[in-house]
Amino acid sequence: MTRDPEILILGAGPAGLGAALALATCGVEALIVDSGSAAGGQVYRPLPGAFEPGDASGLGPDYREGERQRRLLADSGAGTAFGRLVWSIGTDLRVDALGPEGPESWRPKGIVAAAGATERVVPFPGWTLPGVMGLAAATILLKSQCVLPGERVLVAGCGPLLFAVANAIRKGGGQVVAVADLAGPGAWLHALPALLGQPRDLLRGASWMARLRAQGVPLLFRHGVREARAAGAGLEVSLGAVDAAGRPIPSASEKTLEADSLVVGHGLIPATEAVRLLGAEVVFDADAGGWVPRLDRDQRSSRAGLYAAGDGAGVRGAAAAFLAGRIAGMTAALDLGRIDAGHHARATAPLRRRLARARRFGRAMARLMAQRPGQVDGIAGDTVVCRCEDVTRAEVEAALERGAADVNQLKSWTRCGMGPCQGRMCGDTVGQIVAARTGSREAAGAWTARAPLRPLGVDALAGDFDYADIPLPAAAPL
């Protein structure tokens, strides 16, 4: 077991890194804990250690930014614990993790939750088939593993990842069968004023779309996946028009395309397990991706000693995450008494100005990938919504008919959300289905977070020991 840090940072993406750098400038001992092998998070995921960059220009600006951030972290002197799966956080802030050397735990004075996001995929028939994967999964394959998700790929869903992934597949030598965007081209135009604040990203997005168009890739706006079916070694995918709320238009004709793989994603959902486990207050913010911790302007949660930043506190993108992480770090240092209020104000003022601009851009992007209630409403009864337990929408509706009042009661009655992913894949969809009856996401509630936060074997926690190693006190004399 390593020495207890003063502040433990959960997640080594841009937000966690920002917090670590800020804490280091204040002389606070910080430890950044992540399940990955190096810093960067999903957005700046590193290459595997045994890989060497070949043509770095082929790896793109995200790779270079990730390398820059990893250097900053290495130079900061902040502690790092990679390859650690955090599975429990106690009310005394004791953090338990499973690492390559076995179980570990730390008792920090404060925690910065910078857990990032998971991807939302709204269910459709066939979404559980091998060969169907998330846009974020494809991004990881392409950027970190330099592997195409398939030879001929259909790219569907919404948000900026759609065109980024399609472009990366083309660049890597793969074929993009079509791009189907739930949004209309007008949605991108609508976002334009906010996107102009970040010209570099705007140019990238615009050039992706233009390049795909020039290469003759069909771009289908206002279209969604109706169904995916296994066909030989590949897939047959039906697409159809949707309305502005994402609801399939029944009268619209379907278009069926063949592909090896279907890459599909409908936005990002903040990962709030740690925040909910510690009982900090969460609020529902559809434009930020879903449930988010309620934070003050200095990134403090409602629970003393718990701070949050980055997409895990509301999806606003990597630039905003890094800045919010730095503010969280400065605030943790202030609360530890290591800097005074004046220092905190001076250090955070320029960060706040930049954060306001980054958030404007992030909000416009997040709005393009917010959940579309009509899309959830359009899920057919026989479609599996909970992948782990194969629970269909009809089974969920039947339980709601019988009186299940919120998502947690529904979970007990149907096992929906009770499987190994612990509701991460179905939670957002099920929340909306329940909300259609209860009237609001607030009334539908959020899953109760419980340890272990990830499935893990009891043998891994117990370690290797013989029966003889268990200390048994001598029996008391009779």
Place this chain on the structure above:
Amino acid sequence: MPLRIANQVRRGPAVTLWVDGQALDAFAGESLAAALLAAGRRALRQSSRAGTPRGVFCMMGACQECLVRVDGKRALACQVAVCDGMRVETGAAG
């Protein structure tokens, strides 16, 4: 067509894994999920209730769909880096 993109990176040394007893070529350090996909091994397990095939879905250790056995222990293929001689069993229920 090979799914591994040429030129962007120099991969680690070539290694051989044993997947359900069959040899599979990969590169050291690669994610097991990526190596299996690149080899066309897409179905990795069956769902526990309906018994339908499942494969790599989230690539970030959240969905638990790519659960396999690596050297006898349950592991997520997307969270494991391959090494020479690694033994992988797919198709484990649950």
